[in-house]
Amino acid sequence: MSLDVVTQELAARAAEHDRDASFPYDGIAVVHKHGLLTATVAARYGGEGAGLARTVDILSALGAGDPAVALVSAMTLFTHAAQARHPSWPSHLYDELLAESKAWPALVNALRVEPELGSPARGGLPATAGRRDGDSWVIDGHKIFSTGAVALSWMAVWGRTGEDPARVGSFLVRGGSPGVRVEPTWDHLGLRASRSDDVHLEGVRVPLDAFVHTPGGRGADLTAWNALGLAALYLGVARSAQDWLIGFLHERTPASLGRPLATLPRFQAAVGEIEAALVSATVLVRAQAAGYDAGLPVEAGIGKLVATRAAIGAVEQAVALIGNNALNRRNPLERHLRDVLCARIHTPQDDTILAAAGQAALSQYTKEHTP
Known part of the structure; x- marks a missing residue:
């Protein structure tokens, strides 16, 4: 296939x-x-x-x-x-x-973000909590940006137990369970069909063994998967934008020119710039993914940063090159632009990646120059 x-x-x-x-x-x-x-x-x-x-x-x-x-x-x-x-x-x-x-x-997602806390990647404890009642946990909470919420078979709901001390982890909740309510709040610039709506949990019961204790939330092992997998997703968006651009340049023949725009050196060079950026980013992401599979250390955050910047830049270049036609809703380029901009919001975000990379580089200098 x-x-x-x-x-x-x-x-x-x-x-x-x-x-x-x-x-x-x-x-x-x-x-x-x-x-x-x-x-x-x-x-x-x-x-x-x-x-x-x-x-x-x-x-x-x-x-x-x-x-x-x-x-x-x-x-x-x-x-x-x-x-x-x-x-x-x-x-x-x-x-x-x-x-x-x-x-x-059977779709599954980890529901983690909350209205007050924001992204747990920035620190803090969840307000979502489960209290023990006999052989069940009874969960109350409110999650936002819950991708695919309306269609999830299972929800791994990040929360804490009502114990002293509290444990932090994920309650495994079946989609559609009594007390689970999906509120259709998603009205976004891009990825509109992802239906990343709010999920309210009101007295939701799950068995005691449906709580998975994971201090710090999502396992560190998923960091590379999240960073490189989502980077690849947005590189795919950029490739679709490039494909449409190339087709447009071949088909568009202004009367004053008498030949397709694709024959002009200016457009050829611009498409070359886009190609160079996307090839470089794709090679990096694939190499890092292969390295990860081989058990090698990889800077997946930097891979995401480079790839998402390349993807966004490629689509923005295509829009600038085409002008009004690029933003006409009859054409897919405006949709690709809206979708690719969502690359910036996924964890880890650019400021976190750059701060970590800078700290690592500065620490390395200190190690090498300390007697």
Whole structure:
């Protein structure tokens, strides 16, 4: 199966879902049909056992077709990848997820961000809490920016226990459980079809073993997956923008010129600039993903920074090159621009990446020059 086929199938309705801000159930079904939604399930569980390099290729292809589908799929892929490397789900609950995944697209996401706390990557403890009641946890909380909330089979809800001292981790909650309410708040510039709505949990009950103790929230092992996987997604968006640009330049023949814009050195050089940026970023992300799979240390944050800047810059260059046609809603370039700008908001964000890189470089100098 060629990933190009999947890209084309997703692209067929991407504009419609973006316009209506409707969840792309059909696109998720495509990903499931081709076996990509569970690609990272470990071989010991009967899965493909895809590593990060394979996942980067998958998310690039999905991002080129429909980045909302790609983002929702990424969250499920990352969950299976984490379970493959550091099992945390109770075996019987993960078996249920795997059984469901064979029958339908069983989506999973970690719900972490809260109205008051913001992103937990910046520190702090969640307000979402579970109190023990007999053989259950009773959970109350409010999560925002919950990607794919309306379609999730399982939600890993980051919260704390009502114990002393409290433990921090994730409550594994079935989507649609009594007390789970999805509030349709998502009205975003880009990735509109991702339906990253609010989720309210009001007296939601889960078994005691459905709490996974993870100090600090999401496991550190997912950092590289999140950074490089999402970087690849947005490089896919930029490639779609470049493809449209190239087609436009071949088709556009001003009467005053008498030949396509693609024949002019100015446009050829501009497309060359875009190509150079995207090739360089893609090579970096793929190399880092392969290095990670080989057990080598990688600066995944820097890879994300370079790749997302290249993707955003490429689409912005395309818009500047075309002018009014680029922002006409009849053409997909304005949608690609809105979607690619979302690359900046994902953890780790640029300021965090740069601060960490700067601190590491400065510390290295100190080590080398301290007697």
